[in-house]
Amino acid sequence: MEAKMHKDYMEETERLEYIKQMIEEEIVLLSNKTYTVLNEDVIAEIVYMDNQRMKKLETSAHNPYFGRIDFRERNQDKLENIYIGKASLMDTDSDEDGVMLITDWRAPISTLYYDGNIGSVKYNCPAGNIGGELSLKRNYKIENGHLEKITDIDVSALDEMLLEALEDKKDTKLKDIVSTIQSEQNEIIRADLTKSLIIQGVAGSGKTTIALHRIAYLIYTYQHRYRPHEFMIIAPNKLFLQYIEDMLPELGVEDVEQTTMEDLTKNIVAEHFSISEDDDKLKKIIENESDKNLVESLRAISRIKTDLKYKVILEEFVDEIINEILPKDDLIFEGVLIIEASELSRIFHENYKRYSVLKSIKLVKKLMTTRFENSKSDIEDNIYATINQRQINLEKDEKNISNQNEEIKKIHLEQQSRIKNMKKNFIKLMNTYLKEPKQSILKYYEKFLIKDKFINKLISDKEYLMDYFKEMSKNIRTNKMVEIEDLPALMYLQHKLIGAKNISNTKHIVIDEGQDFGTFQYYILRDIMKEATFTILGDIAQGINYHRGTSDWEDVKQKVFKDQCQIKYLQQSYRTTVEIMNAANEVIGKVEDENIILAHPVLRHGAQVEKIKKDSYGDIVDCIATEINKLMDKYNSIAIIGKNNQQCEKIYDQMTSKGIDVQWLKDRESEYSQQIVLLPSYLAKGLEFDCVIIPGGGEDNYKMNKLDGMLLYVCMTRALHELRIYYVNECSELLK
Numbered sequence: 001m002e003a004k005m006h007k008d009y010m011e012e013t014e015r016l017e018y019i020k021q022m023i024e025e026e027i028v029l030l031s032n033k034t035y036t037v038l039n040e041d042v043i044a045e046i047v048y049m050d051n052q053r054m055k056k057l058e059t060s061a062h063n064p065y066f067g068r069i070d071f072r073e074r075n076q077d078k079l080e081n082i083y084i085g086k087a088s089l090m091d092t093d094s095d096e097d098g099v100m101l102i103t104d105w106r107a108p109i110s111t112l113y114y115d116g117n118i119g120s121v122k123y124n125c126p127a128g129n130i131g132g133e134l135s136l137k138r139n140y141k142i143e144n145g146h147l148e149k150i151t152d153i154d155v156s157a158l159d160e161m162l163l164e165a166l167e168d169k170k171d172t173k174l175k176d177i178v179s180t181i182q183s184e185q186n187e188i189i190r191a192d193l194t195k196s197l198i199i200q201g202v203a204g205s206g207k208t209t210i211a212l213h214r215i216a217y218l219i220y221t222y223q224h225r226y227r228p229h230e231f232m233i234i235a236p237n238k239l240f241l242q243y244i245e246d247m248l249p250e251l252g253v254e255d256v257e258q259t260t261m262e263d264l265t266k267n268i269v270a271e272h273f274s275i276s277e278d279d280d281k282l283k284k285i286i287e288n289e290s291d292k293n294l295v296e297s298l299r300a301i302s303r304i305k306t307d308l309k310y311k312v313i314l315e316e317f318v319d320e321i322i323n324e325i326l327p328k329d330d331l332i333f334e335g336v337l338i339i340e341a342s343e344l345s346r347i348f349h350e351n352y353k354r355y356s357v358l359k360s361i362k363l364v365k366k367l368m369t370t371r372f373e374n375s376k377s378d379i380e381d382n383i384y385a386t387i388n389q390r391q392i393n394l395e396k397d398e399k400n401i402s403n404q405n406e407e408i409k410k411i412h413l414e415q416q417s418r419i420k421n422m423k424k425n426f427i428k429l430m431n432t433y434l435k436e437p438k439q440s441i442l443k444y445y446e447k448f449l450i451k452d453k454f455i456n457k458l459i460s461d462k463e464y465l466m467d468y469f470k471e472m473s474k475n476i477r478t479n480k481m482v483e484i485e486d487l488p489a490l491m492y493l494q495h496k497l498i499g500a501k502n503i504s505n506t507k508h509i510v511i512d513e514g515q516d517f518g519t520f521q522y523y524i525l526r527d528i529m530k531e532a533t534f535t536i537l538g539d540i541a542q543g544i545n546y547h548r549g550t551s552d553w554e555d556v557k558q559k560v561f562k563d564q565c566q567i568k569y570l571q572q573s574y575r576t577t578v579e580i581m582n583a584a585n586e587v588i589g590k591v592e593d594e595n596i597i598l599a600h601p602v603l604r605h606g607a608q609v610e611k612i613k614k615d616s617y618g619d620i621v622d623c624i625a626t627e628i629n630k631l632m633d634k635y636n637s638i639a640i641i642g643k644n645n646q647q648c649e650k651i652y653d654q655m656t657s658k659g660i661d662v663q664w665l666k667d668r669e670s671e672y673s674q675q676i677v678l679l680p681s682y683l684a685k686g687l688e689f690d691c692v693i694i695p696g697g698g699e700d701n702y703k704m705n706k707l708d709g710m711l712l713y714v715c716m717t718r719a720l721h722e723l724r725i726y727y728v729n730e731c732s733e734l735l736k
């Protein structure tokens with residue numbers, strides 16, 4: 001309701017003015033603050049915290065809070081009015097200790113705003129379960145410091161607020177949803193950090209948004225235990241990272257590690273190599289649909305390299321490397337046994353199994369050096385004994401009597417040198433006895449790919465794939481080029497041979513578009529980041545990379561997490577209108593896959609999905625060009641989504657020749673900044689636009705198969721308010 005109409009308008013306005021004044025006062029206090037502590041590090045830390053606080057205050061001055069709950073704790077008389085905002089505010093002038101003027105949305109009690117219905121409620125906090133009575137839930141719309149709306153919430157009013165938020169037009173960045181988080185989303189955001197989670201959420205269910213809110217929640221809740229850089233987000237590509245980049249600072253979070261699987265691998269395997277464009281394979285698959293053998297072999301290779309069986313075979317390869325490194329003889333120095341070959345082998349294979357080969361070598365060298373130190377007097381005795389023996393032998397040798405003195409002198413000098421350089425000589429011997437892995441990880445991998453005895457185990461029934469592995473090895477040798485499917489193998493070899501210390505401190509890792517990764521990728525991340533828990537978010541129905549990804553979360557749960565994780569489902573879609581979601585559901589419903597779950601749209605209606613037939617592609621572009629100005633007046637973001645870049649290129653040429661300013665997002669490194677963008681279907685995943693135009697919805701483009709069904713579904717579900725599909729000749733079977 002309009003704020004002025006509300007019975008508490010006066011009271012609420014006074015309070016808002018008071019809060020604004022308090023914020024102003026704190027800002028002034030902070031800007032005039034002088035730092036008298038002597039230690040520079042301490043000052044730097046305090047200045048950093050103050051700057052962070054200042055930023056928060058400055059943003060919240062215009063919109064300090066969005067909600068209020070009135071709560072009376074069981075067995076307490078006082079009814080508390082709790083105002084909820086993005087940043088907390090304490091009344092420092094108050095006589096009472098630490099009166100909260102604004103409570104952070106992430107605080108334990110704030111969960112009542114998102115979850116609790118009016119009446120008896122409870123929430124969890126470090127002190128335990130707190131129960132009580134919730135008598136009011138209120139929402140405020142405050143813009144530029146003015147109270148515009150006050151809404152007292154029952155279940156239906158909450159929907160009203162949500163609908164209003166969803167009606168908004170979107171620009172090039174994803175926004176936070178703190179004031180309208182839904183109960184099922186709140187549960188995921190606040191889920192226990194110590195357990196891993198897999199979220200299967202339909203298109204537009206808020207997975208990306210929730211992922212970022214969860215990070216913000218975890219950082220706040222565990223601020224005394226973990227630093228922001230111990231949290232990591234893995235996003236599908238740079239385009240996507242750019243799309244979400246505003247949200248964490250909006251939520252008051254900085255310094256969280258944000259990366260892609262490609263960059264993460266490059267960070268772990270600190271060697272120079274390039275990764276062929278992920279889309280290349282998808283493009284090849286899309287463009288060679290008719291060549292069934294080629295498509296099948298491309299898919300087969302990807303599946304092999306991303307499955308856990310690949311790890312089993314790589315493990316055998318690593319064992320072979322270890323066996324090559326391990327000496328067959330005992331290490332004996334100056335007649336003293338330092339280590340037996342059998343003991344060394346046992347230590348490697350049993351005691352140090354959890355360490356990388358390099359670390360095992362370093363540890364075992366430490367052990368051998370200690371043994372050397374402890375045996376020094378025996379070693380010295382042996383040196384004296386052998387030298388003495390040589391002197392005796394020399395003295396007995398009457399033939400060389402003339403040189404004897406000279407020789408004895410030499411022997412004594414040698415003795416002195418062997419005693420003096422005992423340690424140096426031992427280290428030298430030890431280093432030749434046990435050699436560290438010398439080759440680069442890429443070199444090892446290149447070798448692995450041409451070892452028939454391993455590769456045969458992977459493709460025993462598919463002989464024709466053998467050449468492909470050989471070709472790949474050559475490509476690594478000559479171009480230092482791998483495929484995205486090779487990343488788990490590279491991580492694995494690095495981890496097992498050298499160690500992957502760069503990221504082992506990570507405490508929690510959030511992976512978006514998680515359906516794009518296979519079991520091997522998850523396994524190796526888990527193995528490297530032993531202390532970390534995971535939140536994996538994805539949608540099987542959008543698994544356009546199913547050749548290398550996951551099509552069954554149960555598989556990941558059992559094989560990777562050994563059942564120690566929970567799968568949660570989100571079926572409500574918030575992005576699209578009912579009309580668009582229904583049309584998209586019909587498309588994905590035609591894809592045969594029992595793991596695909598259909599989305600339920602929020603009850604928000606919009607224009608019917610238009611399917612428009614034209615005589616030629618030229619006519620389609622003409623039509624888009626005529627309509628585009630009207631659409632630009634109506635929407636902040638418009639996307640023309642072609643199936644692939646070849647199609648985009650034609651459209652781009654025609655549109656620019658008509659003077660239309662369109663930005664072509666060609667690859668995952670592109671920058672997304674304009675009102676109208678043109679992009680291929682596979683790059684659209686994860687993004688959203690007010691209006692989507694699909695210029696090639698005909699049978700010639702989207703055939704009745706799983707991949708085309710998923711690609712079309714992804715394109716359609718990018719639209720918030722309007723979807724137009726053009727086609728020439730016959731409309732795709734998927735759309736009928």
Ligand SMILES: Nc1ncnc2c1ncn2[C@@H]1O[C@H](COP(=O)(O)OP(=O)(O)OP(=O)(O)O)[C@@H](O)[C@H]1O
Pocket residue numbers: 162165166175177180181182185201202203204205206207208209210539542574575685686687688717
């Ligand atoms: N509780 C909510 N309140 C307001 N808006 C919401 C809410 N949940 C989701 N949204 C909006 O729905 C849209 C979709 O969210 P998001 O992109 O996070 O979904 P997703 O599940 O990652 O989608 P996809 O898998 O299709 O890429 C966004 O515009 C987001 O702001």
